[in-house]
Amino acid sequence: QKEVEQNSGPLSVPEGAIASLNCTYSDRVSQSFFWYRQYSGKSPELIMSIYSNGDKEDGRFTAQLNKASQYVSLLIRDSQPSDSATYLCAVSKRNGAGGTSYGKLTFGQGTILTVHP
Amino acid sequence: IAGITQAPTSQILAAGRRMTLRCTQDMRHNAMYWYRQDLGLGLRLIHYSNTAGTTGKGEVPDGYSVSRANTDDFPLTLASAVPSQTSVYFCASSPTAAQPYEQYFGPGTRLTVT
Numbered sequence A: 001q002k003e004v005e006q007n008s009g010p011l012s013v014p015e016g017a018i019a020s021l022n023c024t025y026s027d028r029v030s031q032s033f034f035w036y037r038q039y040s041g042k043s044p045e046l047i048m049s050i051y052s053n054g055d056k057e058d059g060r061f062t063a064q065l066n067k068a069s070q071y072v073s074l075l076i077r078d079s080q081p082s083d084s085a086t087y088l089c090a091v092s093k094r095n096g097a098g099g100t101s102y103g104k105l106t107f108g109q110g111t112i113l114t115v116h117p
Numbered sequence B: 001i002a003g004i005t006q007a008p009t010s011q012i013l014a015a016g017r018r019m020t021l022r023c024t025q026d027m028r029h030n031a032m033y034w035y036r037q038d039l040g041l042g043l044r045l046i047h048y049s050n051t052a053g054t055t056g057k058g059e060v061p062d063g064y065s066v067s068r069a070n071t072d073d074f075p076l077t078l079a080s081a082v083p084s085q086t087s088v089y090f091c092a093s094s095p096t097a098a099q100p101y102e103q104y105f106g107p108g109t110r111l112t113v114t
Helices: none
Strands: A004-006 A011-014 A019-025 A032-038 A047-048 A054-058 A061-064 A071-076 A085-095 A100-109 A111-116 B004-005 B009-012 B017-027 B031-038 B042-049 B065-066 B077-078 B087-096 B108-112
Touching: A004 A085, A011 A019, A019 A032, A019 A111, A032 A054, A032 A061, A047 A054, A047 A061, A071 A085, A100 B042, B004 B087, B017 B031, B017 B087, B017 B108, B042 B065
Parallel strands: A011 A111, B009 B108
Antiparallel strands: A004 A019, A019 A071, A032 A047, A032 A085, A054 A061, A061 A071, A085 A100, A085 A111, B004 B017, B017 B077, B031 B042, B031 B087, B065 B077, B087 B108
């Protein structure tokens, strides 16, 4: 089982619709959860972070976290063609112990979203 | 403009050559990271640095080395490049090495080893 799994996609939605992106993770000690957006040929851009159960809204984006179900999602309301990109779910935890420990981000494979006019 | 810069943007390198990818950040972030991104394999951590003067190995460190002489710079060196190191390399930084571990990425270097 992969540590972080995303719905494989690609996901295609019409302009103005709600895009729903899903992610599950296997490690219960995961501490923080992030969504990155990556346009083709560009670097990942942090768009949402969520640390506790429930919903977190930022503009057209809503992140949802359910630690009991080990599930995190991203909703994009009023989707625009400019939202077309690959969305990466990332889960963090402390890796290792003592002087060699570090904050580890584990990324899913990404979901390609296309918003068509 | 605050952020992370990487150089070069792209490079074609002959196998066996030595290459250093540069990464500089001006956000005074303590932690820095190097990733490679390959189709089908996603983002994989090569090396990390929690603070200036310290470095550590990530998931795929073989063939790579790093140094962290100061807060701003975190160069990645390929001592003797091989074709399997063809990839897109991203440098990232985080304000601290403590939670929540959010990371911010540079624009990347596309490296082709022939």
